[in-house]
Amino acid sequence: MLLSELSNNDIARVTDFSKVHIVIQKRLRQLGIKQDCEVCLIRKLPFGGPCMLESSGQCISLRLDEARLIEVQKK
Amino acid sequence: MTAQQIALIGNPNTGKTCLFNALTGSYQYVGNWSGVTVEKKVGYLRNQQGTLIDLPGIYSVNPISADEAVVTDFLIQEDCASFVNIVDASQLKRNLHVTIQLLERGKNLIVGLNMIDVAKKRGAVIDSARLQETLGVPVVPIIARTEQGIDQLNQQLKKSKSTTNDVLSLYYGTIIERAIQEMEEELAPLPIKVSKRWIALQFLDGNQHVEKLLDSEENFDVFENIREKAEQKLKKEQRVASLTQHIHDTRESYIEKLVQNSVVVNTSRTNNWTEKIDSIVTNKFLGIPIFLLLMYVMFMLTFDWLGFPLSDLLDAFIAGPITFVLENTLELIGASTFIQSLILDGIVAGVGGVLVFVPQIFVLFFCLSLLEDSGYMARVTIVMDRLMQTIGLNGKSFIPLIIGFGCNVPGVMAARSIEQPKDRLVTMMMTPFMSCSARLPVYALFAGAFFASNQALVVLSLYVLGIVVALILAKFLSSTTFKEQKSLFIMELPPYRLPQWRTLWRATWEKGKGFIRKAGTYIFGGSVLIWFLSYAGPSGLAVEMDESYLAMIGGVIAPIFEPLGFGTWQASAALLTGVLAKEIVVSTMSIIYFVPEMELQSFLSDQFTPLIAYGFMAFILLYIPCLATVAAVRKETHSRKWTFLSIVYGFVSAYVLVFVIYQVGKLLGY
Incomplete structure (x- = not known):
């Protein structure tokens, strides 16, 4: 499933984020996101605003558009 | 004795500027988000001779934004500097990516392990002696906000030598190693100040600022060829997505081992009150209000x-x-x-x-x-x-x-x-x-x-x-x-910090x-000038205000503002001086109406x-x-x-x- 389809507080494993815009992909990698790493969707902001993720103790915010391009497997 | 030059470098929002202020006794702008410092700042060290340079935060030596590029250019051009790498102990793994890239450039480095208190609260205890042994450079635990460990860091700085040819050589596998070797041979005659292996690696990693450095060389296409060949081979033989990916993975697994050996994790729990505040201030309904x-x-x-x-x-x-x-x-x-x-x-x-x-x-x-x-x-x-x-x-x-x-x-x-x-x-x-x-x-x-x-x-x-x-x-x-251009957004959200009165003030x-x-x-200067222009006129000093030079100058442009309702020479003169600094409008008005x-x-x-x-x-x-x-x-x-x-x-x-x-x-x- 897609990262954007998770509900609040769902924990999932990232399986593929190669479709995301290259700049965002680079930043995600720099922030420690990689294949098979665990992320938790904290919440989505209203009106299709960005979503907040938690991964190994840090909080990252990402647009829903980008979250729609990240494949995850729900735990 | 030549003055020492030391640069602070590390991930964004890890307390570099905070440490800079502590070490130099000066004040630079600090804040709690990624990207507060956007340019190079220079200060004088308190205790010994030498200058300290504060650099913007970077996630990698390979830059994406303009503030990060400042650091890359610094690393390419400055060969005399020694570095203090500030590492956020509570986010050790991703901070070490920068450390590795710096060590590959040269071991003239001290690691300042910052925020050990935050890390401890999260249940991570870091064995800095072990880390020091493995990395081969001094590691000093500090808490920059409360100035803990600053003395030890200062002592290390006094001991540090700025020149060393020692570098960290990670093994990136036969394909990349061959490419590096070929690059190094091509680079040999060039007057590059820093480690050629480092330049080669950064080039293979797709660092655009290193590319720019080599761009003017006639054998630039040879470099590109080497990179292209290595990438093709890597994709075919090892099924890796890209050179960049492979380089990143190699570093990652090295860091993985490093962290395993020197960090004891008890319980991993993010701090709760940040989450609680966030659930209110980023709430669906309450966020914008x-x-x-x-x-x-x-x-x-x-x-x-x-x-x-x-x-x-x-x-x-x-x-x-x-x-x-x-x-x-x-x-x-x-x-x-x-x-x-x-x-x-x-x-x-x-x-x-x-x-x-x-x-x-x-x-x-x-x-x-x-x-x-x-x-x-x-x-x-x-x-x-x-x-x-x-x-x-x-x-x-x-x-x-x-x-x-x-x-x-x-x-x-x-x-x-x-x-x-x-x-x-x-x-x-x-x-x-x-x-x-x-x-x-x-x-x-x-x-x-x-x-x-x-x-x-x-x-x-x-x-x-x-x-x-x-x-x-x-x-x-x-x-x-x-x-045609799409906007992008990704943001790291730092934990909340209770502001300190001292810092705020x-x-x-x-x-x-x-x-x-x-x-x-x-x-002051503007006021004196305006006063003089209003005091003097074509007919001499102490003239009536309406006969002054200021009235003449204001009068010339006044008609432009007629349709807006303030076509007087007074208003025009104030607007004219306001271009200098907008407060001067008030000064001018005060003087005109004295x-x-x-x-x-x-x-x-x-x-x-x-x-x-x-x-x-x-x-x-x-x-x-x-x-x-x-x-x-x-x-x-x-x-x-x-x-x-x-x-x-x-x-x-x-x-x-x-x-x-x-x-x-x-x-x-x-």
């Missing part, structure tokens, strides 16, 4: 509840006792009328007219510092991102805009941390429309004179006006010039000091109607960015065209808008 409420409170504190009464007190003090003492002293020492006029009508009126607003400006800066230090700034970006997306920008643009309320110059600079060049440029065009602290005296003066009963509301409407015009301009730019003072300094230099600020208000009501006064304030807000802001835009855009456009956009929008306000207002009978 809370942001607006905070802005409103900040505004009311400045203009109504706290700042305004304080400014009034100061005004009474300057207009009363100070002027009285000065008058008598001048009388006593028998100063000529020329000197008396210069001091009382020129300097006291001009500089004093601006200085009375210092309390309000300090209140404003205190509120801004509180926002910056707490960590809320990063939350603003996500709360506002959806709105900014509709005008083709991203939430990060809001940081420069909020900083712009203090002063537009650091606002323009702050745009550096925005990744997309187009988003950054548009943000720089928007920032001059923010009502900075220099506009505050103008608003306070006019609103006090004409809208005494609902002063705060009128000023608030001007703040909002500035934002609305900026948003419209952004929408216009992103749907015309930059139609320091930050407020440093910002406010700039305003006072401006009053002592620019505004009455103290308190009486100036009643005097002005004879010259302006409320409608014209409102139009005049709106015009001051928008018309032309002050000289310092224009210079900042020029420096940051590297483009004459965009600098010129930012002036044009300002002037045209000011003229059109005030024309409409005045004409419509007149029709409605105001």
Whole structure:
């Protein structure tokens, strides 16, 4: 499933984020996101605003558009 | 003895500037979000000879945004520097990526393991001796905020040698190693100051600034060939997505091992109260209202509840006792009328007219510092991102805009941390429309004179006006010039920190000091000049004001402003001088009508109607960015065209808008 389809507080494993815009992909990698790493969707902001993720103790915010391009497997 | 040069380097928001301030005893801007420091800053070390350089934070030596590029260029060009790598102990793994890249460049490095207290709270205990052994460079645990471990770091700095040929050589596998070797052979004759292996690796990693360095070499296509070949081979033989990916993975697995050996993790739990605050301030329904409420409170504190009464007190003090003492002293020492006029009508009126607003400006800066230090700034970006997306920008643009309320110059600079060049440029065009602290005296003066009963509301409407015009301009730019370019958004949200009083006070003072300094230099000089122009005329000195040079100069451009309602030479002269710095408008007015600020208000009501006064304030807000802001835009855009456009956009929008306000207002009978 897609990262954007998770509900609040769902924990999932990232399986593929190669479709995301290259700049965002680079930043995600720099922030420690990689294949098979665990992320938790904290919440989505209203009106299709960005979503907040938690991964190994840090909080990252990402647009829903980008979250729609990240494949995850729900735990 | 040659002076030592040491640079601070590391991930964003890890406390580099905090440490810089502790080591140098100076003060640079600190805050709690990624990208506070956007340029290289130099200070002198407290204890020993040498200079300390503060660099912007980087996630990698391979840069994405403009502030990160500053660091890459520094690493390529400076060969003498030794480094202190600040590592956030609570995010060890990803911080070590920068450490590895620095060690590959040279082992003239000390690791400052910062925020060990935060890490401990999260249940991670780091064996720094073990880490030191494996990395082969000194590792000093510190807590920069409370200055713990600074002495040990200082001792290490004294011992450190700035030159060493020792580097860390990770093994990247046969394919990449061969490519590196080939690159090194090609690079051998070139006059490159730093490790050639490092240059080769960064090139293979796709570092554009290293590419630029090699771009001018005739064998550039040989380099590209080597990279291309290696990537193809890697893809075919090992099924890796890209060179970059493989290089990253190699480092990652090295770090993985490193961390396993030197970190004991007890329980891993993120801090709870950050999550609790976030559940409120980024709440579905409350997020935007809370942001607006905070802005409103900040505004009311400045203009109504706290700042305004304080400014009034100061005004009474300057207009009363100070002027009285000065008058008598001048009388006593028998100063000529020329000197008396210069001091009382020129300097006291001009500089004093601006200085009375210092309390309000300090209140404003205190509120801004509180926002910056707490960590809320990063939350603003996500709360506002959806709105900014509709005008083709991203939430990060809001940081420069909020900083712009203090002063537009650091606002323009702050745009550096925005990744997309187009988003950054548009943000720089928007920032001059923010009502900075220099506009505050103008608003306070006019609103006090004409809208005494609902002063705060009128000023608030001007703040909002500035934002609305900026948003419209952004929408216009992103749907015309930059139609094709998508905006991007990704933001790291740091944990909240309880702001420290010491830091807050320091930050407020440093910002406010700039305003006072401006009053002592620019505004002092401007006041003297304006006073002289109003004192002298073609027929000699001490002429009637209407016969002065100032009246002549103002009179020439006055007709332009006739359709806007303020076509007098006085208003034109004030606008002209306001280009220098917007506070000077108040000084000029004080001098022209040569009455103290308190009486100036009643005097002005004879010259302006409320409608014209409102139009005049709106015009001051928008018309032309002050000289310092224009210079900042020029420096940051590297483009004459965009600098010129930012002036044009300002002037045209000011003229059109005030024309409409005045004409419509007149029709409605105001």
